[in-house]
Amino acid sequence: MTGKEVVQVYVGDVESSLDRPVRELKAFAKVELAPGAVRTRGVRAACPGPVVLQPGRRALVLESGDFEIGVGASSRTCG
Numbered sequence: 001m002t003g004k005e006v007v008q009v010y011v012g013d014v015e016s017s018l019d020r021p022v023r024e025l026k027a028f029a030k031v032e033l034a035p036g037a038v039r040t041r042g043v044r045a046a047c048p049g050p051v052v053l054q055p056g057r058r059a060l061v062l063e064s065g066d067f068e069i070g071v072g073a074s075s076r077t078c079g
Contacts, residue, residue, distance in 0.1 A: 001035060002032060002033065002034050002035070003032070003033055004030060004031065004032045004033075005030070005031050005033075005073055006028055006029070006030050006031075006073065007028060007029050007030075007031055007041060007043065007071060007072075007073070008025055008027075008028045008071070008072060008073065008074065008075070008078065009025070009026050009027040009028065009043050009045065009069065009070070009071050009078075010023040010024060010025055010026065010069070010070045010071075010072075010075055010078045011023070011024055011026045011045075011067055011068070011069055011070075012024070012067065012068045012069075012070070013063060013065065013067055014065060014066040014067060014068060015065055015066070016052075016063060016065075017063060018052055018054060018055070018061070018063070019055075020052055023070060023075050023078070025075070026045045027043045027044060027045045028043070029041050029042075029043045043071075
């Protein structure tokens with residue numbers, strides 16, 4: 001049977017200086033496959049990196065440091 005899945009890309013800041021979620025959804029793509037099929041799908045992130053709006057300021061902040069990237073069907077299954 002043909003199946004569909006939404007592949008999701010999450011980014012997590014290992015040590016953030018701001019209060020943020022453990023993982024943030026940055027991109028997603030729908031994939032449809034026939035039984036036994038294999039497909040490679042490119043996904044482009046909506047922003048250049050882990051950008052966050054700093055509380056109390058009207059500015060976006062691009063934090064430096066180490067980030068973890070996870071890909072999966074949901075935030076619980078991305079590794």
